[in-house]
Amino acid sequence: MRKIFNISVDEVIPPIGSVLAAQGIPLHLKPDERTLHLAEEAILLFRRYAQPTGIVMEISRDDFDVIYVGDGKNATDSPVEPIYKLSDDLALFAITIDESICAEISKLFERNDFALGSMLDAAASEGAELTAQWIENFYGKHLVKIGRFNNKNDILRFSPGYCGWHMSAQKKIFKTLRPEDIDIELNSSFLMKPLKSISGIIISGQKEIFEFDDTFSFCKDCTTHTCRDRIKAAIDR
């Protein structure tokens, strides 16, 4: 299975709280009117300019072995490897919300509208995350439909550059998945253009395989630790 999706922007509109949080404003604080207005305006611009697109492709564990290794620079103790080795199903994915939103962010900065530009940047990052989540949800539903997913299973996505999985794996992801078909390109530093893009692997398997502590050597360099919430959500589901 290899599928390309043009996703409706309405399905990936970031919630205002997450946009504000991405701007460093804690969720428990009530922002002032002006900040709220900026966030609302940024979400409107997101709705106007974002064109969420994604590509997903099933892959066998053997084929993924080669991709996972990348340029051989993964951390030896990455949790991704033991998880995918025990998985039932795997799918490569890449998403973008397109270049036009990045162009709009640049325009706002050129016009000295820094606050709105920065807010739109945060909204775009959050929207990209939701687009990746949309693809993961699609794959989950697909597995249910074909009878390969039940209440003992769960599904999580991982991206090169996180959890000890080196970014160089993106080269092989691109070779197999060909995200160029949705206008995502990879440069020699393993950076995707448009900037608001995400690549990775969706892993489906028994719930237990996804549990790990965030005490790996590389966890201290991670600034997000979103694995905690994602694992918890997966186990609770």
Added chain:
Amino acid sequence: MTVIQELSEQLQQGNPKNVAELTRQAINENIDIKTILDKGLIAGMSVIGEKFKAHEIFLPHVLLAAKAMYAGMDLLKPLLLKEGIPTRGKVIIGSVQGDLHDIGKNLVAIMLKGAGFEVIDLGNDVSPEKFLDTAEKENAGVVGMSALLTTTMPVMKKVIDLARARGLYGKKRFIVGGAPLSSEYAKEIGADAYCFDGVSAVETVKRFAGIF
């Protein structure tokens, strides 16, 4: 409240129209240009920086204030040039070769300008040669490099190695910043400082300002 105090206040409130009006008023009242800049605009941004550092305000407020600052600066710039008043110093800034991230670098540039420095922003994907050629041509005292990826960080070392080869090391100051960076890495490659964010970049460059 004097016009200068009001100017600083309006800047802190992030009101570009009022800042432009008050700057015009101060110019018309023949207030010394340097006073308008230092005691009005830069002083206002400095309060904003302090409040941001103390988590009393958040990024959007800083950026609204910066927009107001620029509105005043647009009026002052031609006069500063005409009177030959130097800026606090020149900083070259850019995201290193291979890196297309620029929001963080833009925010740092905005803060540095807000602190009265002249900033030459080379954009993203900047080669080591371009950093140094520009620093030499513009006689800039500080070269600021930004990288968001571990794969592009090594370009910072290339810039510093090239600076050594060109005899610029020690004459220019090199600051680095970005998510995967650390002060250990900065030290390892021979950078003068690692800056966590825009506020720390301003503090660092201010510290250097006495040198060049």
